[in-house]
Amino acid sequence: MLGEKDSFAKSLCWNCHSEVGGEYFCDRCIKIQPAPSQFDYFQRFGLPRHLTIDLQDLERRFHELSRKFHPDFFQRGSDQEKAISLENSALLNTAYRTLRDPILRVGYLICLEEGAVKDIPAKAPPDLLEEILELQETLEEYKQVGETASKKRTDLRKVLLAEQERIGSKEMVFEKELFSLFEEWDRMQDQRLLEKDGQQAHRRSLLQRMKDLLSARTYLRTVLQDMNEGLREHHP
Numbered sequence: 001m002l003g004e005k006d007s008f009a010k011s012l013c014w015n016c017h018s019e020v021g022g023e024y025f026c027d028r029c030i031k032i033q034p035a036p037s038q039f040d041y042f043q044r045f046g047l048p049r050h051l052t053i054d055l056q057d058l059e060r061r062f063h064e065l066s067r068k069f070h071p072d073f074f075q076r077g078s079d080q081e082k083a084i085s086l087e088n089s090a091l092l093n094t095a096y097r098t099l100r101d102p103i104l105r106v107g108y109l110i111c112l113e114e115g116a117v118k119d120i121p122a123k124a125p126p127d128l129l130e131e132i133l134e135l136q137e138t139l140e141e142y143k144q145v146g147e148t149a150s151k152k153r154t155d156l157r158k159v160l161l162a163e164q165e166r167i168g169s170k171e172m173v174f175e176k177e178l179f180s181l182f183e184e185w186d187r188m189q190d191q192r193l194l195e196k197d198g199q200q201a202h203r204r205s206l207l208q209r210m211k212d213l214l215s216a217r218t219y220l221r222t223v224l225q226d227m228n229e230g231l232r233e234h235h236p
Helices: 055-069 079-100 102-114 126-144 150-180 182-192 200-233
Strands: none
Touching: 055 079, 079 102, 102 150, 102 182, 102 200, 126 150, 126 200, 150 182, 150 200, 182 200
């Protein structure tokens, strides 16, 4: 399920000290092993680094591995086995939550491909920056308007609600464009299996496009959250 053993660094079983290389259980003593640190989230489920994932298949693989690692099966095991079971289960849960969500999935893949250790920062789309700054000023004005100025509060609220809908539509456009690149990435990944030295410039360009879209989408989502909070807390 997880590929050839020789593809991974060899280590020794903590119990019998025989050589293991990517297995979750030692072939010799059948003791559970720590999940190999070199496995990324895709490898943990035996999947290629594709952005389009069959969610039913992912769920099936998740439940299959969950049954093997579940701490209930190691209640009579040693402290070492219990600790490894808990750690493997936690890692598996995190990997599953990440891969089943397309936004988390693409963010993780970008960081993985670029060797980054931090999440992709949110960044305002350049063509919307001035509008967003004006919108934030309007929101602050709305928050500070006193209850006696009811007409002004109502007018500002109408403006904010209209802008909220427009920003939400723009966020969906970014998200749709981001998802449209998934198939292109997957196709390129498959081609790289045959052309190891080709398409590197295209790969970098595609990663950057996805990164920019994800960053802009995240920024707009933050703007929308701020607007929701401001409108809810200062409802006339």
